[in-house]
Amino acid sequence: MIKIARNNLVGWATTLAVLFLLIQVACDLYLPTVTSELVDKGIMQRNFAYIWKDGIYMLVVAAIGLAAAAGNVYFAATQAMQVGEKLRQQIFHRILRFSSKEINQFGDSSLITRSTNDIVQIQNVMVQVLRMMLQSPIMLVAACVLAYVREPRLTRVFLISLPILAVVVLVVMYLAVPLFKSIQKKTDRINLVFREGLTGVRVIRAFREEHREQARFQAANEDYTQTGIKAFTLVSFLFPVMTLILSLTNVGIILLGSHLIAGMTMQVGNLIAFLTYATQIMISFMMLSMIFVFVPRASASAARVNAVLEEPISVADVPADQQVQIPAGQPASLSFDHVDFRYEGAEKLALHDLNFRVKAGQTLAIIGGTGSGKSTLVNLIPRLFDIESGEIKVDGQPIKRLSQHDLHNAISITQQKAVLFSGTIRSNLQFGNEKATDEQMWHALEVAQAADFVKEAGGLDTPVEQDGSNFSGGQRQRLAIARTLIKPASIYIFDDSFSALDFKTDAKLRLALRDDPQIQRAVTVIVAQRVSTVADADLILVLDEGEVVGQGTHDELRAENKTYQQIVESQIQKGDEERASRTQKD
Numbered sequence: 001m002i003k004i005a006r007n008n009l010v011g012w013a014t015t016l017a018v019l020f021l022l023i024q025v026a027c028d029l030y031l032p033t034v035t036s037e038l039v040d041k042g043i044m045q046r047n048f049a050y051i052w053k054d055g056i057y058m059l060v061v062a063a064i065g066l067a068a069a070a071g072n073v074y075f076a077a078t079q080a081m082q083v084g085e086k087l088r089q090q091i092f093h094r095i096l097r098f099s100s101k102e103i104n105q106f107g108d109s110s111l112i113t114r115s116t117n118d119i120v121q122i123q124n125v126m127v128q129v130l131r132m133m134l135q136s137p138i139m140l141v142a143a144c145v146l147a148y149v150r151e152p153r154l155t156r157v158f159l160i161s162l163p164i165l166a167v168v169v170l171v172v173m174y175l176a177v178p179l180f181k182s183i184q185k186k187t188d189r190i191n192l193v194f195r196e197g198l199t200g201v202r203v204i205r206a207f208r209e210e211h212r213e214q215a216r217f218q219a220a221n222e223d224y225t226q227t228g229i230k231a232f233t234l235v236s237f238l239f240p241v242m243t244l245i246l247s248l249t250n251v252g253i254i255l256l257g258s259h260l261i262a263g264m265t266m267q268v269g270n271l272i273a274f275l276t277y278a279t280q281i282m283i284s285f286m287m288l289s290m291i292f293v294f295v296p297r298a299s300a301s302a303a304r305v306n307a308v309l310e311e312p313i314s315v316a317d318v319p320a321d322q323q324v325q326i327p328a329g330q331p332a333s334l335s336f337d338h339v340d341f342r343y344e345g346a347e348k349l350a351l352h353d354l355n356f357r358v359k360a361g362q363t364l365a366i367i368g369g370t371g372s373g374k375s376t377l378v379n380l381i382p383r384l385f386d387i388e389s390g391e392i393k394v395d396g397q398p399i400k401r402l403s404q405h406d407l408h409n410a411i412s413i414t415q416q417k418a419v420l421f422s423g424t425i426r427s428n429l430q431f432g433n434e435k436a437t438d439e440q441m442w443h444a445l446e447v448a449q450a451a452d453f454v455k456e457a458g459g460l461d462t463p464v465e466q467d468g469s470n471f472s473g474g475q476r477q478r479l480a481i482a483r484t485l486i487k488p489a490s491i492y493i494f495d496d497s498f499s500a501l502d503f504k505t506d507a508k509l510r511l512a513l514r515d516d517p518q519i520q521r522a523v524t525v526i527v528a529q530r531v532s533t534v535a536d537a538d539l540i541l542v543l544d545e546g547e548v549v550g551q552g553t554h555d556e557l558r559a560e561n562k563t564y565q566q567i568v569e570s571q572i573q574k575g576d577e578e579r580a581s582r583t584q585k586d
């Protein structure tokens with residue numbers, strides 16, 4: 001919490017908030033003295049001129065206190081809101097730099113909770129800190145001193161009430177703080193189940209699993225609610241108990257005070273002023289106890305936010321003086337040299353001893369069963385993960401020594417799951433190349449076999465809804481392919497991007513790719529399950545459980561590689577190869 005405050009609070013605004021607060025506290029503490037004099041010198045002596053004069057004076061002091069309180073609230077609230085704004089910005093910026101490892105480690109839902117709910121907790125406490133946390137201790141100490149100065153004999157009442165109050169506050173804190181801390185984790189859980197329900201709504205309906213999902217959500221919701229009820233019941237118990245103790249304290253002061261007044265050793269004004277100080281002491285104590293309950297909760301939130309901000313980024317650039325650059329005009333190439341890769345915490349290598357090289361104009365195809373490591377392999381090229389040993393080179397340069405900016409400039413990739421952003425087709429294509437002209441966009445759409453349906457849908461300015469939900473799976477994939485093609489790059493990667501296309505479109509797309517001058521100057525990497533998709537490639541890698549069990553052309557592998565032969569056989573059985581050759585003739 002302190003670190004967040006130190007890094008994000010603006011010095012002058014915080015100083016003003018504190019200054020206004022001090023003025024308010026001074027006014028609050030001064031008012032009982034004025035009241036006491038009004039009673040003793042005005043009311044008791046029936047001096048109406050004094051009552052008027054002192055009354056107006058009281059109003060002026062109260063008005064200054066009120067204005068100062070308003071100033072404090074304004075600066076405290078704007079500061080807290082701005083701290084929230086800065087933290088959200090920092091988290092978003094950080095998440096954009098995270099590698100898949102860090103994203104997986106926190107989980108999507110937790111990252112969303114941390115950037116919303118946790119920051120709200122911090123904001124709320126920041127307002128309280130800039131208001132109550134400074135006000136209460138000052139008020140508490142000053143009111144105690146002033147009460148003692150005014151009438152030390154009455155302070156004996158506090159010797160009984162304050163320890164009782166302290167015990168009540170400590171017990172409530174002891175019970176409530178762990179509950180408040182666990183509420184944040186339970187919010188993560190609710191978000192996770194809610195998110196899964198939302199993204200999987202069609203699957204849930206198709207499998208008629210609404211009841212099971214509802215029960216899962218209800219369990220998470222119930223758990224959160226019950227913890228919240230327990231925590232807030234404990235806190236709400238504080239108020240009536242404190243009010244009771246405050247009332248009993250006042251009764252004790254009045255009883256003792258009336259004896260002193262009857263014995264003519266104390267004036268009525270002193271008693272009234274003392275009662276006001278007593279109320280201020282008790283209220284400050286209550287506010288302070290609230291802070292002790294809410295600050296640990298916000299500290300838990302602050303720790304969760306700091307964890308994201310301070311998480312080391314596993315895929316980082318080497319220092320600038322060790323970096324290399326891709327020389328201008330360097331022909332495209334991609335090579336893997338004895339590459340091993342293991343997912344964080346996994347016992348087994350996900351990829352073992354990969355060795356291959358492809359150059360400009362060539363197509364590398366990767367085929368293999370599900371889970372054989374195809375996506376893992378292509379994700380290593382843009383450094384979504386770092387390898388354990390060996391070396392990967394893009395355009396002749398080791399990717400570890402390129403800045404990620406330069407590396408990502410050299411690569412254009414379509415991921416296995418086509419991701420589109422809400423906006424228009426144009427804005428999605430501009431993701432690939434901000435400066436692309438309409439002509440370039442239509443060319444990319446033509447090559448990606450997307451031009452026809454884009455024209456039908458209304459052209460480049462056709463809206464794209466969230467996740468591209470107004471397009472079919474195959475259309476989304478083709479739009480994602482067009483976005484990949486519009487980016488000038490030396491390596492084009494298509495991770496299982498043709499799987500949602502029918503055979504005919506798949507074949508047409510590959511033919512168009514082959515004829516495209518930009519692609520001819522680059523290396524193309526295609527991950528696929530279908531033999532027909534990879535058959536034309538210059539080099540085919542056959543992957544099995546993370547190992548390359550064969551590499552060569554279609555004809556070479558067909559003649560001598562068992563795994564490849566099995567894949568071909570299984571697809572011939574399905575009539576795959578026949579249909580593929582039919583569509584190619586078309």
Ligand SMILES: Nc1ncnc2c1ncn2[C@@H]1O[C@H](COP(=O)(O)OP(=O)(O)OP(=O)(O)O)[C@@H](O)[C@H]1O
Nearest residue numbers: 104343346350368369370371372373374375376377
């Ligand atoms: N983030 C991850 N953390 C740990 N293991 C992973 C992760 N992603 C994939 N794996 C594991 O690595 C192996 C290879 O997965 P990968 O996604 O590369 O396979 P694939 O060949 O692309 O499969 P598919 O054709 O089904 O997409 C699998 O055993 C998978 O369980």
